[in-house]
Amino acid sequence: MRSRGPIAATALWLAFTIIAAAADRYPPATFSDLHEGSLNISVFTFRDLNRNGKYDIGDLPLVGILVDRSTEGLPDRTRSSNGSGFANFEMSATNLTSDVPLDGAYTFSVAIPDGWHVTTGNAVQETRFFLLPGAPADMFADPPPLPVGLAPDLTISGSVEKGTTTLRATSPAGETLDVPLNGGRYTLPAGQGQWTLAFDGASGPVERTVNVKAEPVVVSEAGRTLPSPSAVEVVDFESLVPAEITKVPSGYHGLDWQNVVAAYWKFYEAEGYRNALMSGAFVGYNGSGQPASVSSETPFDFAGGYVGLGSLAAQGEQLRVLAWRGDDLAYQETITLSALGPVYFQADFSAVTRIEFRTAHYWQAIFDDLQFHLPAP
Numbered sequence: 466m467r468s469r470g471p472i473a474a475t476a477l478w479l480a481f482t483i484i485a486a487a488a489d490r491y492p493p494a495t496f497s498d499l500h501e502g503s504l505n506i507s508v509f510t511f512r513d514l515n516r517n518g519k520y521d522i523g524d525l526p527l528v529g530i531l532v533d534r535s536t537e538g539l540p541d542r543t544r545s546s547n548g549s550g551f552a553n554f555e556m557s558a559t560n561l562t563s564d565v566p567l568d569g570a571y572t573f574s575v576a577i578p579d580g581w582h583v584t585t586g587n588a589v590q591e592t593r594f595f596l597l598p599g600a601p602a603d604m605f606a607d608p609p610p611l612p613v614g615l616a617p618d619l620t621i622s623g624s625v626e627k628g629t630t631t632l633r634a635t636s637p638a639g640e641t642l643d644v645p646l647n648g649g650r651y652t653l654p655a656g657q658g659q660w661t662l663a664f665d666g667a668s669g670p671v672e673r674t675v676n677v678k679a680e681p682v683v684v685s686e687a688g689r690t691l692p693s694p695s696a697v698e699v700v701d702f703e704s705l706v707p708a709e710i711t712k713v714p715s716g717y718h719g720l721d722w723q724n725v726v727a728a729y730w731k732f733y734e735a736e737g738y739r740n741a742l743m744s745g746a747f748v749g750y751n752g753s754g755q756p757a758s759v760s761s762e763t764p765f766d767f768a769g770g771y772v773g774l775g776s777l778a779a780q781g782e783q784l785r786v787l788a789w790r791g792d793d794l795a796y797q798e799t800i801t802l803s804a805l806g807p808v809y810f811q812a813d814f815s816a817v818t819r820i821e822f823r824t825a826h827y828w829q830a831i832f833d834d835l836q837f838h839l840p841a842p
Contacts (some may be wrong), residue, residue, distance in 0.1 A: 495597030503557035507834040513614030526550025529574040529736035558603035622652040623684035628667025686782035688813030702727040702747040737804035741773030741831035760819035770835030773807035806810040
């Protein structure tokens with residue numbers, strides 16, 4: 466048998482040397498020393514659209530929700546849920562200025578907005594942190610906080626025409642109740658399903674049909690329930706945007722648009738663009754906060770749509786909705802907006818030729834799933 470010789474032996478030695486050197490450059494962790502790093506522990510907040518108490522397909526992150534962290538011996542800390550729904554708290558066993566610097570029990574509490582409730586039953590959660598040298602933050606949580614689902618309280622609200630004396634509501638289950646009128650306005654708690662509102666007004670009895678789904682409903686004052694159309698144009702701003710943002714052009718869904726912008730729901734950082742999304746991945750808004758309009762030479766019906774607010778900095782901003790038939794003002798409504806989530810505005814505007822959306826302080830209103838009835842071509 467032929468000997469490998471000195472050349473072969475040298476080559477083999479070099480190969481082992483290279484492998485050993487490479488291994489030294491990627492040594493296994495010992496996990497015995499402090500890593501001296503940090504990591505976020507997060508409370509995830511979401512819009513529980515189907516109200517079933519768990520985060521599942523179809524639910525969306527809820528942005529701008531305040532979460533408080535408290536523990537014995539340390540000042541409380543508050544963080545806001547970010548654009549993806551995470552309220553992040555930094556933990557680090559080697560950084561005493563972090564949100565979670567010490568082991569022990571910590572409480573995370575969600576600040577529930579007025580008119581909302583937690584569906585997951587965990588507005589307040591307790592978790593314990595344990596030291597573990599070599600972990601990313603040299604500590605870990607057990608158990609980690611669970612997702613927190615929130616949903617707006619479902620209501621039907623609106624104002625009544627002058628001279629209206631009584632309002633009676635019939636629930637989806639057929640139960641009837643008298644609704645108090647306070648200064649010409651009303652609000653009633655409402656479960657999901659179809660409701661009937663019976664007004665006794667100066668011009669006689671009027672009935673309105675209201676379908677409550679995932680969001681509170683604001684009913685117009687002068688509208689009347691529209692007959693069921695053969696076709697409904699749902700303007701959801703999908704399949705329109707070539708990139709992430711564009712002006713809505715005239716002719717979109719057979720209507721003329723002025724100063725309405727369509728944008729990807731995460732294009733802006735402000736809370737309301739994300740929280741007002743109801744379908745797909747795009748919403749509309751009034752460009753630069755200036756008045757926006759939709760019109761047609763041929764009269765059309767505006768059934769309604771979802772309306773929210775762009776930023777929590779303008780929480781409570783008011784939106785005026787005006788509609789004309791030719792030169793005559795036919796409808797005018799005022800809606801109070803929230804950046805935490807939209808309301809469904811049930812307009813029931815019949816045979817109008819132009820609708821204008823105008824915010825009182827020129828903030829952006831957010832629109833999604835607007836419904837129009839157009840005449841057959």
